[in-house]
Amino acid sequence: IITQAIQKYALSQAQEITTTTLALPSDEIKGRIIGKEGRNIKAFEKLTGVEVLVDDTPETVIISGFNPIRRQVAKLALERLVQDGRIQPTRIEEQIKKAKEEVKVQIKEFGEKAVYETGILDLPSKLVELLGRLYFRTSFGQNVLLHSIEVSHLAQSLAEELGADAKIARKAGLLHDIGKAVDQEIEGSHVDIGIKILEKLGIEKEVIAAMKAHLEEYAAETIEAVLVRVADQISGARPGARKDTVENYLKRLKELEDIASDFSGVE
Numbered sequence: 001i002i003t004q005a006i007q008k009y010a011l012s013q014a015q016e017i018t019t020t021t022l023a024l025p026s027d028e029i030k031g032r033i034i035g036k037e038g039r040n041i042k043a044f045e046k047l048t049g050v051e052v053l054v055d056d057t058p059e060t061v062i063i064s065g066f067n068p069i070r071r072q073v074a075k076l077a078l079e080r081l082v083q084d085g086r087i088q089p090t091r092i093e094e095q096i097k098k099a100k101e102e103v104k105v106q107i108k109e110f111g112e113k114a115v116y117e118t119g120i121l122d123l124p125s126k127l128v129e130l131l132g133r134l135y136f137r138t139s140f141g142q143n144v145l146l147h148s149i150e151v152s153h154l155a156q157s158l159a160e161e162l163g164a165d166a167k168i169a170r171k172a173g174l175l176h177d178i179g180k181a182v183d184q185e186i187e188g189s190h191v192d193i194g195i196k197i198l199e200k201l202g203i204e205k206e207v208i209a210a211m212k213a214h215l216e217e218y219a220a221e222t223i224e225a226v227l228v229r230v231a232d233q234i235s236g237a238r239p240g241a242r243k244d245t246v247e248n249y250l251k252r253l254k255e256l257e258d259i260a261s262d263f264s265g266v267e
Contacts, residue, residue: 022063022082024060043093047092048096050067051064072103074099110132119170139180147236151214154230156170164224168210172211178198210228
């Protein structure tokens with residue numbers, strides 16, 4: 001049943017990193033980014049809430065920050081400032097404002113794409129927005145929104161095979177990590193944050209019961225909860241999904257190669 005569920009759905013997931021690297025047309029632009037006595041870079045960092053690392057790496061700067069939305073805003077703004085060439089506090093403020101508006105649009109689009117892709121069209125607009133924010137969030141190198149979409153499809157397929165409530169499983173799968181959209185801003189585990197969000201927005205109790213048990217913080221009290229947990233583990237554990245999984249997978253492949261090479265005639 002698990003194999004059939006996996007075969008029904010395949011999703012390509014690009015691994016993300018926690019810092020953003022921005023290519024520059026030349027090293028000369030670094031001086032303009034920093035500005036006289038550091039005024040440009042200080043203004044940029046203050047307005048975006050990120051750190052801009054300018055070092056000896058040729059034609060490159062690194063944007064570092066805990067919040068992925070802020071990093072995206074900073075990336076868009078800095079790209080435009082570099083392209084324009086006029087880098088000074090007033091222009092910095094203008095471009096950051098524009099970038100924030102553009103990221104808002106991107107968040108809305110990613111959220112809407114997720115609900116259409118999973119066929120869950122009855123979500124409140126606030127929840128769609130939170131889903132969109134997950135596109136910029138990673139966990140162990142795995143894009144959280146793409147992971148959530150995959151869990152939704154897998155949970156639905158498993159539920160259909162076992163005669164469980166496929167709609168509940170699908171919806172809970174999509175929303176199981178919703179707390180990660182704001183867990184960098186609110187205290188508590190992403191599971192507890194997610195429960196509070198879904199309760200506040202009037203999501204069905206059956207869906208909340210299924211999503212909250214995807215980790216072992218809460219017991220799986222329904223078959224749908226078990227299936228969401230299984231789907232979550234499948235999505236996170238498959239080779240290539242997460243950074244640590246890739247490393248372990250490659251290590252295992254090397255071990256198998258060494259075993260095969262021990263036999264006479266194997267090259």
